[in-house]
Amino acid sequence: MSSTPTNQVTKVPRSSRATVPLLLLSLLLVGSLLLLPRAASAASRPDLGTAASFGVLGASAVTNTGPTVVQGDLGVSPGTAVTGFPPGLVSAPGTIHAADAVAAQAQSDALIAYNELAGQACNQNLTGQDLGGLTLTPAGYCFSTSAQLTGQVTLNAQGNSNAVFIFQIGSTLITASNSSVLLINGASPCNVFWQVGSSATLGTATSFEGNILALASITLTTGATTQGGLYALNGAVTLDTNTITAAACNTATNTPTSTRTVRPTNTPTNTPTNTPSNTPTSTTKPTNTATTKPTNTATTKPTNTPSNTPTSTTKPTNTATTKPTNTPSNTPTSTTKPTNTPTSTGETGILKICKVLKYGTQAPPGTLFSFSVDGHTGNITIAPGTCVELPIGVGDVKVQEQNQSDYAIARIQYIAGSGTTNLLNASAVATIKAGHVTEVQFMNYHPTPIGYIQICKETDGGLTGTFSFTSPSFDGQRSITLVAGATQPVCGPLIPLTPGTISVTELAATGTTLSGARSVPASDFVGLTGRTATFKVAAGGPGSQVLIIFHNTRGTVTGTPTSTPTSTGETGILKICKVLEFGTQAPPGTLFSFTVAGHSGNITVAPGTCVELPMAVGDVKVQEQNQSDYAVARIQYIAGKGTTNLLDASAVATIKADHVTEIQFMNYHPKPTGFIEICKETDGGLTGTFSFTSPAFDGQRSITLVAGATQPICGPIIQVNPGKISVTELAATGTKLSSAKAQPASAFVSLSGRTATFNVPNSTSGHLTLIIFHNTRG
Incomplete structure (x- = not known):
């Protein structure tokens, strides 16, 4: 930290005094110039340095629930914990860096970028405004406190693919469910x-764009997707069934002349405390003072003059490291003659659509995947491992993969060029540039029945060391290390495999004897022969895995070890509470069932109530039984402490003498759900805002048409109950509702007056219904 210089009087030599009036005049002129109005500087893209390759970077931990896909590196530093991978997947060439030098350097570079962003000019203060419904042009935007996004915010680059948008947020960034960031015009x-300035939370099914650099933590709730990196500088990154795509970008063309040896050594002194709820308290909220930011002098920050025009150096280079190994050749031919008519400018580019199969998926010979392309007559069909190239007029063009009942969409990414993606809708809106190739890959997999296991090791003999296992059902060896004092089974990561009867063999370990094996659920254990145990594994998700538990003792023993714990005679209270979240309602009389180690029979708890049990001191496992209509959202301790396992819907609570250990199991009702997007199109050059109402959702939803829009403009995704729904367009002056349609077309039922009716299916398969209203001038 620099000290304030002391104000000293320096005697001017006699020979220099004649120059003093000139110096004073010069200073006055400079001061006058500084007081003149100045144009706000343009937002400048910071250099992320080595952090640019990361899709996820946490400081204390990275935790995940569900089949999250991270495209890019995943890392944590200085913390060491990365949990939930698998079932989460880091796609090649991305790798996991846990507390290594790569992650440490990336954190350092991310902090530099954070400080550079915090020091840039604010062109418009949006404090108190919801971002939802706004259309913003390139600039720096700031919030003195928190920022909220409800609905859709549109970022319009106005045709400049190098345009930069910066949002400086004093405290939290929170998005409502189904909110979205829409990128248009390059x-x-x-x-x-x-x-x-503190923590970022993306609500359920949010579709987000851009890099988030948060001083504290970042949380993505169920189904949220983002294009851009997630960088938590002091806290954790928490994921739940998300898709994170690290944008493939070059560093900024206006790179500072200074090297990274000028990075600040001071880290934020107001490090937030990472409480289980990741909710920053007032004592941990950063004040963003100068002590946590470097001084942005001209030597460390580029000056963004108007003459800094974009050059081709900002176009991402398509190196082999950014493509999967099964990338199709670069000379595929189209199976369908394109009929796209170029726009009136006469300029065209190339749209290249590629189909890639992931996760070992094989397709029968002759399998073709079908796509619709705006402006192209008929569907495009593409064989796995190949591409189709189409000459397309410049502008934004939507590519929609048609329903493939046997294949699920895993990821959509741009190999060359840019655009937006919608994984839920299996579509992309590609930006076509004159004389350029925009290549988009649609990656699918075959969701054949799959089962999951976890191999666990327990001992009643105080054993320590590493135990290894093999099986015909998985590749290589899997190992588990027992440490001193372990009183509960220690389990390895989830292992996906083909359902059925499987065998697992424990390799011999010096000085130990395999004395027994079992499973959770117990009914899945078949038998133990020698060192090989056999189990039944059913198809199911990561939350239905079979725990395969091997029990060892020292030396040679016979018989089955007892699982009855010893007791000191001291007791405490275990308090189990059931809470319903996200507006979930349960019918009267609904009970939730739990098993508690050492307690005979199940415990039943009604929603909104608790049950207290006297328990012997020590660690005790609480397991919520399968509730077919309810999913576990969160498990947390209100009093006392212990561990939780969301995948297993269980907790191991530490019981202390004469103390209450209270644990809450929070569930929600994942009823069948449909998703729609309301879209507006016109062939009459209409502009303005159009509003819609429906009994299927609350309030009004609005869409703004801007001049020059050649494609339907869609609002954010709306969650509705599946079935027949009606949507009414409110009257707009000078316009006439001429027709309505849907994608898929079969979802459209009828149009009566200004009300259109549609069939919306259950979207558990990841499908979304586009509801499109067409207007002309009245």
Whole structure:
């Protein structure tokens, strides 16, 4: 930290005094110039340095629930914990860096970028405004406190693919469920930055764009997707069934002349406390003072003059490291003659659509995947491992993969060029540039029945060391290390495999004897022969895995070890509470069932109530039984402490003498759900805002048409109950509702007056219904 210089009087030599009036005049002129009005400087893209390759970077931990996919590196530093991978997947060439030098350097570089963002000019203060419904042009935007996104915010690059959007947020960034960031007219997630003064939380099914650099933590709730990196500088990154795509971007063309040896050594002194709820308290909220930011002098920050025009050097280079190994050849031919008519400018580019199969998926010979392309007559069909190239007029063009009943969409990514993606809708809106190739890959997998196991090791003999296991059902060896004092089974990561009867063999370990084996659920254990145990594994998700438990003792023993714990005679209270979240309602009389180690029979708890049990001191496992209509959202301790396992819907609570250990199991009702997007199109050059109402959702939803829109403009995703729904367009002056349709077309039922009716299916398969209203001038 620099000290304030002391004000000293320096005697001017006699020979220099004649120059003093000139110096004073010069200073006065400079001061006058500084007081003149100045144009706000343009937002400048910071250099992420080595952090640019990371899709996820946490400080204390990275935790995941569900089949999250991270495209890019995943890391944590200085913390060491990365949990939930698998079932989460880090796609090649991305790798996991846990507390290594790569992650440490990336954290350092991310902090530099954060400080540079915090020091940039604010062109418009949006404090108190919801981002939802706004259309913003390239600039720096700031919030003195928190920022909220409800619905859709549109970022319009106005045709400049190098346009930069910066959001400086004093405290939290929170998005409501189904909110979205829409990039149009060349806007790129590479050039969107969210500098968050505390924590960022993306609501359920949010579709987000841009890099989030948060001083504390980042949380993505169920189904949220983002294009851009997630960088938590002091806290954890928490994921739940998400898709994170690290945008493939070059560093900024206006790179500072200074090297990274000028990075600040001071880290934020107000490090937030990472409580289980990741909710920053007032004592941990950063004040963003100068002590946590470097001084942005001209030597460490580029000056963004108007003459800094974009060059081709900002176009991402498509190196082999950014493509999967099964990338199709670069000379595929189209199976369908394109009929796209170029726009009136006469300029065209190439749209290249590629189909890749992931996760070992094989397709029968002759399998073709079908796509619709705006402006192209008929569907495009593509064989796995190949591409189709189409000449397309410049502008934004939507590519929609048609329903493939046997294949699920895993990821959509741009190999060359840019655009937006919608994984839920299996579509992309690609930005076509004159004379350029925009290549988009649609990656699918075959969701054949799959089962999951976890191999666990327990001992009643105080054993320590590493135990290894093999099986015909998985590759290589899996190992588990027992440490001194372990009183509960220690389990390895989830292992996906083909359902059925499987065998697992424990390799011999010096000085130990395999004395027994069992499973959870117990009914899945078949038998133990020698060192090989056999189990039944059923198809199911990661939350239905079979625990395969091997029990060892020292030396040679016979018989089955007892699982009855010893007791000191001291007791405490275990308090189990059931809470319903996200507006879930349960019918009267609904009970939730739990097993408690050492307690005979199940415990039943009604929603909103608790049950107290006297328990012997020590660690005790509480397991929520399968509730077919309810999913576990969260498990947390209100009093006392212990561990939780969301995948297993269980907790191991530490009981202390004469103390209450209270644990809450929070569930929600994942009823069948449909998703719609309301879209507006016109062939009459209409502009303005159009509003819609429906009994299927609350309030009004609005869409703004801007001049020059050649494609349907869609609002954010709306969650509705499946079935027949009606949507009414409110009257707009000078316009006439001429027709309505849906994608898929079969979802459209009828149009009566200004009300259209549609059939919305259950979207558990990941499908979304586009509801499109067409207007002309009245």
